[in-house]
Amino acid sequence: MATLAELRVQIDAVDDELVRLFEERVRLGGQVGDYKIQNGMKIFDRQREREKLKDVAEKASTEFNKKGVQELFEQLMAMSRKVQYQKLVEAGALGRLPFIGVKELDTQNARVVFPGTEGAYSQAAMEYYFGEKCNSFYVRTFRDAMESIEEGAADFAVLPIENSTAGAVDEMYDLLVEFENYIVGETIIPITHTLAGLPGTELSDIERVYSKGVALMQASRFLDEHSGWQQISVANTAIAAKKIMEDKDKSQAAVCSANAAKIHGLEVLVDNINDDPNNSTRFIVVTNQKIFHKDAKKISICFEVPHESGSLYHLLSHFIYNDLNMTKIESRPVEGRNWEYRFFVDFEGNLAEPAVKNAIRGLREESRSLRILGNY
């Protein structure tokens, strides 16, 4: 029987040959890329790749090797595509991204909309981002705010996208797909809930607690200690505070900020009721212009993937091969198509960078309905 050293000499010889063949394959892939660019063809040829996988599997002898050789060729073909996308970007055949880079966002004379009413957390986030004196108005729901932007009634909207305790604000993700608005900024603010009621309310008076669903979730430990209280979801925490003030009924209380309680003439009955003392929410700034700040560092995109094994894996490889750092991924069901999903990815980068252009080019060809939601 051969010794370990002898076997390794044989493996080394095979590997040297593999490297030589790999380089030869990459070179030929590059030539295919040149041909496609000259003839205006798409890089990704799904049919050809399917045939190739079938062919190489047939040439392998065992089930194990058939599977292995297919995995190997999936990788090889993905790499060859990346070389071709690179060439496409270098040749300037990317097509101009319709996003326009701007030096500054015009926030000075802007009219800003936020959801809820006076005292909403979105208002606090807006004032933090645009300054306390900004020209603003409020609408009832997130959808109303997105509509105000699309119609041009406001220049910017400030909307919650993610909470440190409750996670993604699902509705916002869906609205970003539905509306042609773009993210141009973000800001994070601490969220400290209180239980607020009419002045003089005792905890024993309370029968119903009103707030936004996610706020009730963020205070669930405290609320669960009072199992007799009915929890009722309304559009917004500050809208809940306003309702309590208007109804003048001591059996009702709201989960809202101390500021919302004060604005609506309520008394803070219990302060700081969120489960997590570091509870905070990330808000996005949305506009209807396709612009991005020249120094923007983060890109949000979304896409649907074909319903096939490994498709997400292959799409994500565009980030790896272009050395881009992914910071977040979310998925949401695609409306009208059960068990199919749309993915939302955040990654570091600027739309003007070649690596970003290259990745987006590949993602656009290989996914369904890729959308750039913003660079900020």
Ligand SMILES: C=C(O[C@@H]1C=C(C(=O)O)C=C[C@H]1O)C(=O)O
């Ligand atoms: C090299 C090509 O481009 C891509 C890469 C392939 C490969 O590496 O074999 C196959 C199909 C294309 O998706 C080609 O079209 O032949």
